[in-house]
Amino acid sequence: MLIVKKFGGSSVADKERIMNVAKRCIEDYKRGHDIVVVLSAMGKTTDQLLAKAYDINPLASKRELDMLLTTGEQTSVALMAMAMDYLGVPAVSLNAFQVAMHTTSKYGNSRLKRIDSERIRHELDSRKIVIITGFQGVNKYDDLTTLGRGGSDTTAVALAAALRADACEIYTDVEGVYTADPRVVPNARKLKEITYDEMLEMATLGAKVLHNRSVEMAKKYGVPLVVRSSLNTAEGTVVKEEVKVEGMLLSGVAADKNTARISVIGLKDEPGIAFKLFNVLARKNINVDIILQSVGRDGTKDISFTVDRTDLREALDTLEENKSRITAQKITFEDNVAKVSVIGAGMMSNPGVAAKMFEALYNAGVNIKMISTSEIRVTVLINESEAEKAMVAVHDYFGLED
Amino acid sequence: MLIVKKFGGSSVADKERIMNVAKRCIEDYKRGHDIVVVLSAMGKTTDQLLAKAYDINPLASKRELDMLLTTGEQTSVALMAMAMDYLGVPAVSLNAFQVAMHTTSKYGNSRLKRIDSERIRHELDSRKIVIITGFQGVNKYDDLTTLGRGGSDTTAVALAAALRADACEIYTDVEGVYTADPRVVPNARKLKEITYDEMLEMATLGAKVLHNRSVEMAKKYGVPLVVRSSLNTAEGTVVKEEVKVEGMLLSGVAADKNTARISVIGLKDEPGIAFKLFNVLARKNINVDIILQSVGRDGTKDISFTVDRTDLREALDTLEENKSRITAQKITFEDNVAKVSVIGAGMMSNPGVAAKMFEALYNAGVNIKMISTSEIRVTVLINESEAEKAMVAVHDYFGLED
Known part of the structure; x- marks a missing residue:
């Protein structure tokens, strides 16, 4: 079997954890499997690098930020290769250039376009564990790019698709996907299986086990994902196209507190008003979620909707600026x-x-x-x-x- | 003019020094010059990375060490580009892959073979300051390599040669090359000019201003070097093929304390003994310097020579092992x-x-x-x-x- 394993930053935060991950990968290697490991930057490295950058230039360009941040994963993979070598197993680290991991040209939030698998296959053929930098790529200008939040998950899924891997294991600090957050609902149950679509809804709604882009890509290429713990060997949750029907109506309950409600009161009841309203927000890249329209007084209408709480300030400012254009009499909000x-x-x-x-x-x-x-x-x-x-x-x- | 400027790790050790270097480079840029900047890793970064590596694997492979260490210069160049951008001047950082900086395949101590100048010229043409990682390269396997000690100086000289630069300025923490170490000889004088050959002898003999490989390369390609301070604007020392004769007999006095004397006593006075003696040392990569042969007692001979003090232990062990083979009666040494x-x-x-x-x-x-x-x-x-x-x-x- 060819197995792609992805470990996040907290799983490689220090020497002990690096050795722990190395040992886990070596177990599967010794069973005869081909192992590809995808790593994030160690612990808080990315945050520390960002702090250094913004200290020098609060408006640092995304191109140079990517040049800086990509050193984080390169450090992780080099140290991991040394750890495996220390444990007696041949390993080789590869960065985005070496793979090569082609992305769109957008810095800070690029998309993977194509992965060359030749070098990886060559290293696997010589029975090495191949350790690859997550989160990063190279664009058509030969510049380094990063994939945005949850990028390392996406790297792992894309590699699994490109290599036609038999499994793609995403290691996290939880044991899998639960019917609800176990910290909130103590009797929440770990799911054996969940569909891609359910996982997408769960992720959107605040169950931050997997990033949506990685699930979308897994769905697109039919890569079966396994979400499991890097701390123990408990069986995780399999994410795939269809799950066995066991009379299960629901897969889970999720809550999302990063939300706020905005109400725009007293809009003229005429065509195009709703379009104008949501258009000014869209131009600022503010995503709108639940929308509710109701009849107001004196032939006007009210429109309420939710936005991410982090976008609330900008949304309100934008609406105030365009208040007369969208014919609003009053704008209210709730952020609790x-x-x-x-x-x-x-x-x-x-x-x-x-x-x-x-x-x-x-x-x-x-x-x-x-x-x-x-x-x-x-x-x-x-x-x-x-x-x-x-x-x-x-x-x-x-x-x-x- | 096209000017290559190289700054060492202490010159970019923190935010203040990075801003200082950025300002100096911008001065020349605003005079209309094309500027290429070569940087080392910040401050003690390389030592810190090595400590992390050896903590995980005391026998870490040179291939993975290079993968790890090269993140250091990449961090420097990205932060420098941000600093220049902050100061209002367009800048772009490039690593060894992006340049590309082709080297021999040897890890940890590779040699530069060829530099592609296309990307650099393209960026210079669009009036950007180009900031390049020193010390590192890419070998034929697409693996990262490092150039060994003084590598960033060599990168700067090689770039100056490849780009046919008008000047190559090496910025250090001293104002130039002196007739002697000013800490030892207070009235030592800063030289205006010195030949490549003199500089090579100075470097070999402990005046650690420039690394020999960079001077050898400068001599080979006729790149005029300027050694000057990153802390002030004093004129430095020009290193070139021929200097004006001003009745100057000597360019300087240098001392080297990294030396030890070994005497091998009572060798048989027959052909091939000296060859055997120095051959066993050469096989251990131990460089031998001053050699003195004298007649000993009873038709024997004694051979004395100096080695780097850091090699003394290994040299003595090697000679003891081969004592009978080289017909030595006694081996003595002095390390003071x-x-x-x-x-x-x-x-x-x-x-x-x-x-x-x-x-x-x-x-x-x-x-x-x-x-x-x-x-x-x-x-x-x-x-x-x-x-x-x-x-x-x-x-x-x-x-x-x-």
Whole structure:
């Protein structure tokens, strides 16, 4: 088997953890497998490099930031190769140039375009463990680029696709994907399997186990992912196209507190107003989530929607600037809200999920502010202070613990 | 003019020094010159990376060490580009892959073979300051290599040759090349000019301003070097093929304390013994310097020579192992010795230099243990404790201060 294994920054934060990861990889190597390891920068390295950069130039160019940040993963892979060598197993580290890992030209948030697998195959053929820098690539100008948040997961999935790997294992500090955050819902259950689509909804809704881009890429190329712990050998969660139906309606409950509600009051009830409103936000790259339109007083209408809380300030400023253009009388907001969602591919054929969720929340005394649904998800906006209570209530009501 | 400027690790050790270097480079840029900057890793970065590596694997492979160490210069060049950008001047950093800087395949101590100048010229044409990682290259396997000690100087000289630069400025923490170490000989004088050959002898003999490989390369390609301070704007020392004769016999006095004397006593007086003796040392890569052969007792001979003090232990062990093979009766050594030399292209046509030096040492009461000469150098081995006294005496006697 050819196995791609990805370890994040905390898994290689110091000598002991590097040796631990090296040992785990060597176990599979000694079973006769071909092993490709993808690493992030050690611990807080990336943050420290960014701090140095911004200290010199608060407006440092993305091109030079990428040149700087990519040293982080190169350090990790070199040290890991030394660790494996110390443990008696031949290993070789490769950076984005050496692979080569071709990306789009955009700095700071580029996309992988193509991976040359020749060098990797050559090293695997000589029975070496191949250790590759995650998160980084090279663009058409021969400049270093980085893939943005969760980039190392994407590197691992792309490598697994390019090498037609038999497995792609993403090692994290949790044992897999749970029906809810175990810190909030103590009886949350680890899932054996979950579909790509469910995983995408989970990730979007705040279960930060895998980055969406890596899941999208895995779905696109049919790469089966395994999410598992770097700290123990417990079986993780498999993410794939279809999972066995075990009477499972839902795969989990997720909460997202990085949200805020904006209401634009007293808009003229005429065509094009909603377009103008969301267009000014789109031009600032502000993503809008749940949208609700209601009839206001005197023939006007009100539009409410949610944005990431980190975008709230900019969204409000933009709307104020364009207040007359979008014919708004008043703009209000709430930033102490949270989204709680239930996710499950099974609900596509079961229309009662939303009603059952509202019932659970009613029983728990949680007030619902807004509602949004997709084919495999029901999301409600509630007070942030009630998010944990809501998660536990919904998790219990659907019986997700068994 | 196209100017290559090289700054060492201490010149870019922190934010303040990086900004200082950026400002100096920008001055020349604003005069209309094309500027290429070569940087070493910041401060003690290389030592810190080595410590991390050896902590994980005391026998870390040179291939992976190079992969690790090359992150150091990449960090420097990225931060420097940000600093220049902050100061309003367009700059771009390039690493060994991007240039590309082709070297021999040997890790840890490779040689530059060829530099592609296309990318650099392209960036210069768009009026950018180009900042390049010193010390590193890429070999035929697409692996990163390092050039060994003084490597960044060599990078700068090689770039100056490849780009046919009008000047190659090596910035250090001293103002130039002196007639002697100013810490030892207070009235030492800064030289305006010195020949490549004199510089080579100076470097070999402990005046660590420039690394020999960079001077050899400068001589080979006729690159005029300027050695000057990164801390002030004083004119430095020009190193070139021929210097104006100003009645100058000598260019300087140098001392080297990294030396030890070994005497091999009672060797059979027959052909091939000296060959065997120095052959066993050569096989261990131990360089032998001054050699003196004398007649011993009872038809035997004694051979004395100097080695780097850092090689003394290994040299003695090797000789003990081969004692019977080289027919030695006894091996003795002295490690409290020093070499003091006078260097000057002018002495080629002036046979009195050696005699004058011995006279100076006699007057100062310094005993001479061994003597070695080349066309432009006279070296004596003396007690280490008398090295400073000897330097001052010789410097004064030849009137080098004016």
